[in-house]
Amino acid sequence: MHLSPDQIVFWHYGWLTLNATIVYTWALMLLLVIGSRLVTRKLSTGQHRSRWQNVLEIIVVGIQQQIAEVGLPQPARYLGFLGTLFLFIAVANLGTMIPGYEPPTSSLSTTTALALCVFVAVPLFGIRDRGVAAYLKSYAQPTIIMLPFNIISELSRTLALAARLFGNMMSGVMILGILLTVTPFVFPVLMTVLGLLTGMVQAYIFSILAAVYIAAVLRTRDISPANPAADSP
Amino acid sequence: MLIDWFTVAAQVLNFLILVWLMKRFLYQPVLDAIDAREQRIARELAGAAAKQAEAGKERDAFRQRNEAFEQQREAMLGKVATEAASERQRLLDEARAAADALLASRRQKLRSEVANLNQAIQKQTRHEVFAVARKTLAELASVSMEASATAEFIRRLHRLNEGDKSRLDNAFASATESVRVRSAFELPEAQRVAIQQAVHQLFASDLPLHFDTADQLIGGIELSVNGQRMAWNIDAYLSALEDEVSQLLRGNDKPPPPGPLDGAAAA
Numbered sequence A: 001m002h003l004s005p006d007q008i009v010f011w012h013y014g015w016l017t018l019n020a021t022i023v024y025t026w027a028l029m030l031l032l033v034i035g036s037r038l039v040t041r042k043l044s045t046g047q048h049r050s051r052w053q054n055v056l057e058i059i060v061v062g063i064q065q066q067i068a069e070v071g072l073p074q075p076a077r078y079l080g081f082l083g084t085l086f087l088f089i090a091v092a093n094l095g096t097m098i099p100g101y102e103p104p105t106s107s108l109s110t111t112t113a114l115a116l117c118v119f120v121a122v123p124l125f126g127i128r129d130r131g132v133a134a135y136l137k138s139y140a141q142p143t144i145i146m147l148p149f150n151i152i153s154e155l156s157r158t159l160a161l162a163a164r165l166f167g168n169m170m171s172g173v174m175i176l177g178i179l180l181t182v183t184p185f186v187f188p189v190l191m192t193v194l195g196l197l198t199g200m201v202q203a204y205i206f207s208i209l210a211a212v213y214i215a216a217v218l219r220t221r222d223i224s225p226a227n228p229a230a231d232s233p
Numbered sequence B: 001m002l003i004d005w006f007t008v009a010a011q012v013l014n015f016l017i018l019v020w021l022m023k024r025f026l027y028q029p030v031l032d033a034i035d036a037r038e039q040r041i042a043r044e045l046a047g048a049a050a051k052q053a054e055a056g057k058e059r060d061a062f063r064q065r066n067e068a069f070e071q072q073r074e075a076m077l078g079k080v081a082t083e084a085a086s087e088r089q090r091l092l093d094e095a096r097a098a099a100d101a102l103l104a105s106r107r108q109k110l111r112s113e114v115a116n117l118n119q120a121i122q123k124q125t126r127h128e129v130f131a132v133a134r135k136t137l138a139e140l141a142s143v144s145m146e147a148s149a150t151a152e153f154i155r156r157l158h159r160l161n162e163g164d165k166s167r168l169d170n171a172f173a174s175a176t177e178s179v180r181v182r183s184a185f186e187l188p189e190a191q192r193v194a195i196q197q198a199v200h201q202l203f204a205s206d207l208p209l210h211f212d213t214a215d216q217l218i219g220g221i222e223l224s225v226n227g228q229r230m231a232w233n234i235d236a237y238l239s240a241l242e243d244e245v246s247q248l249l250r251g252n253d254k255p256p257p258p259g260p261l262d263g264a265a266a267a
Helices: A020-040 A051-070 A076-097 A108-130 A132-138 A144-182 A187-222 B005-141 B145-158 B162-174 B189-203 B235-253 B260-266
Strands: A009-013 A016-019 B179-183 B209-213 B221-225 B228-232
Touching: A009 A020, A016 A020, A016 B005, A020 A051, A020 A076, A020 A108, A020 B005, A051 A076, A051 A187, A051 B005, A076 A108, A076 A144, A076 A187, A076 B005, A108 A132, A108 A144, A108 A187, A108 B005, A144 A187, B145 B189, B145 B221, B145 B228, B162 B189, B162 B221, B162 B228, B179 B189, B189 B209, B189 B221
Parallel strands: B179 B209
Antiparallel strands: A009 A016, B179 B221, B221 B228
8 A cells, every 4th residue: 555656666767767747748648648639730710619629718718717717817727837737637537537547646755745835836926916025025015024023924825725625635546445355345436426526626725826926916915005996806 | 687788779769760761751741741631621712712602703793784774674664654644745745636637627518518418408498488488378269279369469560669660661662572470380371461461551661571480489470671680589577587597597506515415406
């Protein structure tokens, strides 16, 4: 019983380790990129479109609408990061239907990596919109006393992101493994179905939380005294 | 340790590569396709709006043309109605003129018929008068018309005024040819002798009398000698009768008839 696919090592040389997390991640990357390429190389701009194009358009437009509903202006600017986050986690979690597959998201290393990406991306988006000084100044808002609390907030929410996704996915895989040993029929199938739902929900939660964090940074600028009139819902 | 930092670094790198690849192969092409479709739809909608506006303009132009055509039609109808009224008036005038000409022609014809009728009446009256007189004289006096006429002729010879008698005397005196006595009827010998004797007695002439007949005398006797003439016949009466009948007919014809039927009735 593995707690993490990191423990499944295919190749090892010095500090270089090729474990199941990295391999499955590459497989997912290939699946996503090749699938997208196959569909988007013959995109139609007319009335008639292929069903795969329709599926991709629904997914992309749906993600864009979700980003817009969170409150981010110009959602296309964040589509690459947030959309990839959602699609990667969702596809990784949906793969649990395949026997022998270990989702990379059940590795704390992967979820930490994703959380770190969010942790870095949020200030980057903030700086891109506001500038370095204004962004750093937002940590001292509303008073300088709040500076440590804001920093702790940033760190803790990154930790929470990583731990939440890891915990949910790891627990799902663990429960499934335990149930397979106890009751090998029927019940594991139900738990797999539940795992699919949980996986989708976690992908949604992770992406939406990242969007919310970005939106919060941008909104901090909006409610600053320099631009009070922009504080509209 | 659940976190393998090498794996974390690799996953971060993997994720960043995946973000770039997905933007390259998924988001950008799909968004471009959607934008192109929206632009095409917007162009089609704009084209449809332009066509609609053009159709509206054409509709307005057609409506204006229709109204102009309607006005032109009304004007032409009015003109035709005016021309028809004037043509009707012209035809009525022509018909009235033709009717007047026909009426005048009929009146002329009636007048000529009246004249012909007068002549016929005159002729018939002469014969009738002569027949009636002859019959009356024959029945009442037991004398013939010829005898009465002869007696009246002889009586008139005796009653000649001086002027007429002298002219006849001169005529007899200078006469070299026979004296002509014409009558409408063949005189019997007795009447011829009576006339011969009367002439001898009045004018002392031995010239022979030549008797012959002439229809136009109508019951009368005429004596002509050397250009002088003495006659008695009923032609004078008939002329008077003709004058009276003519005056009567003219009197009836004088007031202009109110209509063609009245004219015919007068005839």
